[in-house]
Amino acid sequence: MIVGQLSRDTFRALLVGSGLRVKAGPFNLSIRTRLPYLADQLHRMYAHYALMDEAEIAEFHVQVISKRSIRRPFAQLIQFEVDGRSPFPPVPAEQALATLEWGINLAIAMRINHLLLFHSAAVERNGHVLLLPAWPGSGKTTLCTALIHRGYRLFSDEFGLMDPQSGNFFPLPRLMPLKNQSIKVIRDYLPEAVLGPEIPGTLKGTVAHVRPPQESIERSDESAKARWIVFPKWSANASLQLEPLPQSEAFLLLASNAVNYEVLGETAFDAVTSLVRNCECRKLVYSGFDSALAALDELTDD
Amino acid sequence: MEFIWRVNYFSALRVESLEGEFIVFQREAGKTHFLNEIGLKILSILDQSPATLDSLCRELSEYFTLPPDTHFSAQINRTLQRYEALGLVSRVKENA
Numbered sequence: 001m002i003v004g005q006l007s008r009d010t011f012r013a014l015l016v017g018s019g020l021r022v023k024a025g026p027f028n029l030s031i032r033t034r035l036p037y038l039a040d041q042l043h044r045m046y047a048h049y050a051l052m053d054e055a056e057i058a059e060f061h062v063q064v065i066s067k068r069s070i071r072r073p074f075a076q077l078i079q080f081e082v083d084g085r086s087p088f089p090p091v092p093a094e095q096a097l098a099t100l101e102w103g104i105n106l107a108i109a110m111r112i113n114h115l116l117l118f119h120s121a122a123v124e125r126n127g128h129v130l131l132l133p134a135w136p137g138s139g140k141t142t143l144c145t146a147l148i149h150r151g152y153r154l155f156s157d158e159f160g161l162m163d164p165q166s167g168n169f170f171p172l173p174r175l176m177p178l179k180n181q182s183i184k185v186i187r188d189y190l191p192e193a194v195l196g197p198e199i200p201g202t203l204k205g206t207v208a209h210v211r212p213p214q215e216s217i218e219r220s221d222e223s224a225k226a227r228w229i230v231f232p233k234w235s236a237n238a239s240l241q242l243e244p245l246p247q248s249e250a251f252l253l254l255a256s257n258a259v260n261y262e263v264l265g266e267t268a269f270d271a272v273t274s275l276v277r278n279c280e281c282r283k284l285v286y287s288g289f290d291s292a293l294a295a296l297d298e299l300t301d302d
Numbered sequence: 303m304e305f306i307w308r309v310n311y312f313s314a315l316r317v318e319s320l321e322g323e324f325i326v327f328q329r330e331a332g333k334t335h336f337l338n339e340i341g342l343k344i345l346s347i348l349d350q351s352p353a354t355l356d357s358l359c360r361e362l363s364e365y366f367t368l369p370p371d372t373h374f375s376a377q378i379n380r381t382l383q384r385y386e387a388l389g390l391v392s393r394v395k396e397n398a
Binding site for chain 2: 246247248251252255261262265266269273276277
């Protein structure tokens with residue numbers, strides 16, 4: 001059963017009561033909240049997610065609660081909690097969805113050490129994963145959004161989840177936060193994309209989430225190996241460049257980009273070495289989607 | 303005053319070659335280092351036998367067919383000091 005098959009009342013009852021238990025790639029989440037507007041947003045944005053089986057255990061128990069502030073008695077504030085702890089200070093109530101999504105990402109980044117976590121978008125085409133590792137602000141979520149609406153399957157806009165032993169990557173298709181100018185860019189380029197509400201005033205400016213395509217969520221148990229690593233950089237008015245990157249440079253960028261490289265030690269060293277040896281490594285500079293998508297299509301053609 | 307340099311636990315280093323560059327995993331420290339061919343050759347020469355800066359530079363010059371000069375020697379000395387800070391090499395004794 002998927003979230004979209006639940007009536008709004010049943011959905012709210014789960015969020016208020018025992019928790020909405022959903023699958024997110026290889027992880028299970030339990031989400032609770034009493035905030036009606038957040039419930040409505042989640043009902044729409046999580047519509048394609050499968051509910052967990054009764055017997056399954058949730059790795060992450062998260063909730064978003066109302067918070068009162070003595071300093072700001074009239075402000076409506078909320079707080080994100082994971083397993084009863086609050087990693088962020090309270091924020092205005094309209095930021096609830098963004099805070100929930102960032103909080104879940106933080107919990108994954110802090111706790112998951114059986115997989116190597118690259119700070120990377122990951123999409124699949126022709127049975128292989130294209131990794132797009134990049135730091136915040138490089139436009140990877142925006143490029144990832146364009147790719148998944150042009151025939152690529154979404155693994156994640158945020159984490160490349162790699163099993164260091166097998167080299168397999170696991171899909172983790174979650175809401176993708178577009179920021180600031182990217183929101184209008186995607187609305188104009190992809191009118192078919194389903195976006196959540198615009199949330200102003202966050203630490204990263206105005207945010208609007210893209211709902212992952214249904215097929216990507218339905219196929220989120222299908223892992224794949226990486227074949228291409230492309231380090232993207234959006235640059236205004238730049239002409240397209242998709243150039244080979246030396247393996248040693250790709251290793252350096254990947255190792256420094258992996259969230260838990262140092263924690264995994266030699267296991268991560270072996271995994272990244274194997275990954276760069278088995279992939280075509282490129283760096284991409286682009287300013288427009290059409291040329292970037294054409295270049296990536298050519299790279300990933302069979 | 304001249305120091306004799308030796309490598310620390312060369313056998314505990316994992317070395318992999320990537321298109322002519324080398325990545326080295328230092329098990330003891332859990333650190334990864336990026337070396338070029340000369341950088342790795344320094345470790346491999348010192349692993350075979352501890353050496354002074356002068357004799358190390360001579361061997362490197364012969365191996366890479368480079369003309370020995372003071373600039374090269376100063377560069378290798380800086381590399382050794384960097385390696386020492388990383389725990390890759392140490393000075394075993396000094397001769398007056």
